[in-house]
Amino acid sequence: MKKFFKWTGILLLSVILIGSALATHEWYAKKPIFFRAFLDRTLIKVALDNPELLTSIGVLDSMGFKGHNAELNNDSLEKADEMFELMKQVRTTLLSYSDDSLDESQRLSKEIALYLLDAGVASEAYRFHNYPVNQLFGLQSDFPSFMDSQHQVNTVEDADNYISRLHKVDVKFAQNMEGLKVREQKNIIPPRFVIDRVLDEMQAFVDSAPEENILYTSLEKKLNDANEIESSEKTRVLNETAKVITSHVYPAYQSYIDYFEKLKSKAGTDDGLWRLEGGDIAYQQALQFFTTTNYSADFIHETGLAEVERIQGQILTILESEGFDVSQGFTTAIEALKADEQFYYPDTDEGRAQILADYQVILDEINASMGEVFNVLPKAGMEVKRIPEFKEKTAPGAYYQQPSMDGSRPGVFYANLYDIKATPKYGMRTLAYHEGIPGHHFQVSISMELEGLPIFRTLSPFTAYTEGWALYAERLAWELGFEEDPYDNIGRLQAELFRAVRLVVDTGIHAKRWTREEAIEYMLNNTGIAESDVVSEIERYIVMPGQATSYKVGMMKILELREKAKAALGDKFDLSEYHDVVLKNGAVPLDILERLVDQYIQTKSK
Known part of the structure; x- marks a missing residue:
């Protein structure tokens, strides 16, 4: 991951700061001149369209760009369709680099990239054959974990971005609900024990007072550790956070609780x-x-x-x-x-x-x-x-x-x-x-x-x-x-x-x-x-x-x-x-x- 930080910074800086004709060409061209630039650029562009990943990486923050920290990923089915289409386009461009023009290491990189792309393209037909909300991982547990471990709060702007993300939780949950309902239509329903586990988890999450929820207590600790933020601002931020947990976060979780309560009657005990x-x-x-x-x-x-x-x-x-x-x-x-x-x-x-x-x-x-x-x-x-x-x-x-x-x-x-x-x-x-x-x-x-x-x-x-x-x-x-x-x-x-x-x-x-x-x-x-x-x-x-x-x-x-x-x-x-x-x-x-x-x-x- 450290190499990702390093090369993301280098390529972005070359385009944003240097602005050379060659760097700009390599960033925007359908087929960059340099094979390595194409591979790295492809991954970086995907990252730039993923605000949560950008937060985790932190490279843009170090360059003074923080707008992405106010956003959440687009988890809609349309966005997923775009990703599958992108994989096909990347594959086509990758194949346009002839093996004769590449050295041995580059040919191996091309082969491995094709391996991953082929697997991704082939998986599209069975993209719903899984349980994205389960006892190990899923939006219901990944989101609070992400906000706790990845969203840094050192300034008022960081804190306001935190609140902005909480305001958008209901949209994110609704987007993911689209996929759950497609699975239900296809009779891809989790086993009963999975539903029981996630219902217990989500019910415990919403049963706590907003001020006792991890989304509040985690932010409170970060604010207490942030010396640059004045006490009055800390109070304002925490008051707003409690309100948005009540108005946006808990209703989003309740929508999932209601959905899985109804889904439970359709669940069986066959697991494979x-x-x-x-x-x-x-x-x-x-x-x-x-x-x-x-x-x-x-x-x-x-x-x-x-x-x-x-x-x-x-x-x-x-x-x-x-x-x-x-x-x-x-x-x-x-x-x-x-x-x-x-x-x-x-x-x-x-x-x-x-x-x-x-x-x-x-x-x-x-x-x-x-x-x-x-x-x-x-x-x-x-x-x-x-x-x-x-x-x-x-x-x-x-x-x-x-x-x-x-x-x-x-x-x-x-x-x-x-x-x-x-x-x-x-x-x-x-x-x-x-x-x-x-x-x-x-x-x-x-x-x-x-x-x-x-x-x-x-x-x-x-x-x-x-x-x-x-x-x-x-x-x-x-x-x-x-x-x-x-x-x-x-x-x-x-x-x-x-x-x-x-x-x-x-x-x-x-x-x-x-x-x-x-x-x-x-x-x-x-x-x-x-x-x-x-x-x-x-x-x-x-x-x-x-x-x-x-x-x-x-x-x-x-x-x-x-x-x-x-x-x-x-x-x-x-x-x-x-x-x-x-x-x-x-x-x-x-x-x-x-x-x-x-x-x-x-x-x-x-």
Whole structure:
């Protein structure tokens, strides 16, 4: 995202401030002279038509332009139609750049751009096969979160822009309602549990007094922190905010409450896309987008079943060798492991501090050896921090934050220390390798440090590649001898098992006609995860079809291609060179990655 800020500023400044003939031509021409300018300009123009994104980026604010902060996105169906038409136009222009006129890197950028555009164009026919208001995300939760985390308030103008946006909430909700009603006409209605969840959420939102609503309390805190705003203005702004929450925001939410209350009678308990007309095609499209393969649901399902059996067998073998009773099966054995107090830190501040220190030791240890298997190492450093306590209760178990472009801030592996039982010692190495080194930190940092790539190449949404690499990194660390303790290896296998189970339940729900309850039972019996977490996971897969399959598919492909290169090259195979091929082009679809590896094999074989 930092590169987006940088290049947006450069291109806008060149047009707005410099005003050179060449810069102006590149901005307005149907087909810019420079291929890179066309790619970057296209993305920037889309951003300029997205005031909420502009607020998040902040680049125009730094240039003194703030008008967009008073606006909300146009979410109408007509605007969506325009976007699909734009994708077709961009695709046509992209194809007009002949491959002969482009260098190798540009040809790859063209291919990846076409991949994304083709996926977007193909999705138009099934654009309504989803539930845009659900228990995980949607306008009802995204809007207050956006206003709280993204809309900055440092001046009176900022505060007035905040109020302006609140005035426009009812329009935004009405625009989104258009899509909900189209889905209802097409009988694309969320399962009953989804409706129940969002009704509870929205009812709680409107039941609070305006002065207790997050849209008020968040603004109040920002105003208190804004030294430049006079007290009288703060009072005025807060009074107006309370009024507009009552007059515009709550009625908008109430319209959704009324709608979903009526819709509930039409909702059923079948959860998969299979139940919708064209749902099988929509699901296959989702699988193709998230896995960047042509794997069928049946193939992914059967692969998942086989992987679950293989991984569980390995875990049971290790547990038996360590003296655990495995005669009662996997679930009983894994519960006995989880109950062993030797694997947990003290539930104290000192215990949590020791977890962070031990994570850093793990990362420093493996980082010292990475030069043996990587030719290119990230320049950015890496550190471990605790997820801020105010949000760790609802935060994920861990996540990675990329380093700053200017090198002033290292990459950060954030660990959730809310529940000490969620950090067993035998799972720590695997998590550190996944989020940190050589996982997300290596992949993200190296990508950021690549020179000459267009903006979209640094933002490409290829989960199969990014999460596949992080899972591969777990396996690589074990292969290199960093998980010699058998319990650490169980932690690695458990993490892989979790992703293998996802292959089974996601396809089970959306293609095999499994019920929500059947999927919950399978995941409970095959992972050892707490029931509350399993329910949340399964409900996530129901409203995000296909996404959960990308992790394991990506890992398996990266391993498969490595073995392919080993078999073809024999003694000529070099692991460092293989990692170069995988990492030095940024995130790519898996079929393109396979071609890049094939090219490496062909070149190395000569």
